[in-house]
Amino acid sequence: xxxxxTNNNFNKNQYLCTPFKKTISAFNQxxxxxxxxILFIANEMSPYLEMTEFSEIxxxxxxxxxxxxxxxxCIMPRFGxxxxxxxxxxxxxRLSGINVSIDNDDYPLVIKVASLPNARLQxxxxxxxxxxxxxxxxxxxxxxxxxxxxxxxxxFCKGALETVKKFGWPPDIIHCSGWMTGLIPMFIKSAYKKxxxxxxxxxxxxxxxxxxxxxxxADFLKLxxxxxxxxKKELEAYKEINNVGMFRGGATYADAITFGAENIxxxxxxxxxxxxxxxxxxxxxxxxxxxxxxxxxxxxx
Numbered sequence: 001x002x003x004x005x006t007n008n009n010f011n012k013n014q015y016l017c018t019p020f021k022k023t024i025s026a027f028n029q030x031x032x033x034x035x036x037x038i039l040f041i042a043n044e045m046s047p048y049l050e051m052t053e054f055s056e057i058x059x060x061x062x063x064x065x066x067x068x069x070x071x072x073x074c075i076m077p078r079f080g081x082x083x084x085x086x087x088x089x090x091x092x093x094r095l096s097g098i099n100v101s102i103d104n105d106d107y108p109l110v111i112k113v114a115s116l117p118n119a120r121l122q123x124x125x126x127x128x129x130x131x132x133x134x135x136x137x138x139x140x141x142x143x144x145x146x147x148x149x150x151x152x153x154x155x156f157c158k159g160a161l162e163t164v165k166k167f168g169w170p171p172d173i174i175h176c177s178g179w180m181t182g183l184i185p186m187f188i189k190s191a192y193k194k195x196x197x198x199x200x201x202x203x204x205x206x207x208x209x210x211x212x213x214x215x216x217x218a219d220f221l222k223l224x225x226x227x228x229x230x231x232k233k234e235l236e237a238y239k240e241i242n243n244v245g246m247f248r249g250g251a252t253y254a255d256a257i258t259f260g261a262e263n264i265x266x267x268x269x270x271x272x273x274x275x276x277x278x279x280x281x282x283x284x285x286x287x288x289x290x291x292x293x294x295x296x297x298x299x300x301x
Contacts, residue, residue, distance in 0.1 A: 036300045038065050039171035040074040041160050043180035047117065048082050048125075051137065054208050054260040057289070058177055059116070064289055065296065066121045073169065075160045077152075077180070078112055078125035080135045089114045089125060095166050100159045102151065103223050107131070109159050111166075126159045138212065150216035150241070154223045157183040161192055170197045172300045177206040177260060182238070182246030183224055185253035190229045202299040205254035207247045207268055209261040216241045244268065251275075256299060258292070259283040 044055040066072045095111035110127040131152045185203045220241045238249040251257045251272045258281040
């Protein structure tokens with residue numbers, strides 16, 4: 001766990017008392033003329049879903065970014081284990097009604113929203129009756145992997161980008177974390193390359209710990225071919241169609257890479273610790289997360 005960042009003792013003021021005070025001050029000044037926008041896309045985020053330690057870090061990064069004068073929005077799936085009443089989710093009627101087309105089939109999305117506790121920012125949840133309502137996340141009560149996790153992944157990734165288009169809210173930074181977001185950097189650089197809303201977006205991808213060994217299905221790459229701009233070349237990085245393959249694909253197409261856990265697949269560490277032309281932020285258990293703020297600032301210039 002990142003030192004000093006538990007839910008109980010997180011306090012935005014602690015950052016102002018650290019040696020990084022100048023970093024935050026400079027960052028705030030840089031944002032005063034033009035408020036930059038950052039979009040967090042994750043398959044988990046505290047307090048809604050906590051499967052790895054990075055779920056808590058996504059929460060802290062969103063709060064810290066918001067407190068540092070960035071305009072922040074977050075998107076994640078509305079898995080059935082997320083309690084709507086407890087977290088006060090409600091449907092956003094103006095955003096609902098999006099139909100996501102995948103392999104000649106249309107899948108409707110319902111968009112819901114909640115306010116992050118103790119923060120003035122909103123988290124948007126993508127919901128679908130058939131794919132996200134079930135009362136477990138990626139495996140059933142007997143720990144059997146869902147056969148449609150590949151389709152669920154493509155639906156979430158494409159659905160998240162279609163939701164941003166519906167927002168009409170061009171993000172300067174898109175920070176993707178979690179294996180389920182691995183297609184998004186590639187989609188932005190190919191399928192959505194000509195979309196004005198993403199015209200100036202820089203993408204950060206966080207490689208986390210490997211959490212499953214199963215495959216995403218023999219038809220996964222076919223499902224991920226969401227339009228003619230996604231070709232075999234774009235999909236090459238994902239050919240393992242597993243957890244490592246999703247991390248590799250996301251990092252390959254991102255503008256910057258971060259490592260979000262201590263135990264990272266060795267091959268991924270070797271491959272992405274130093275990448276020509278890309279900023280790389282290594283894992284640091286002692287981080288107070290201002291290194292992420294600096295990264296956002298550098299990319300948003």
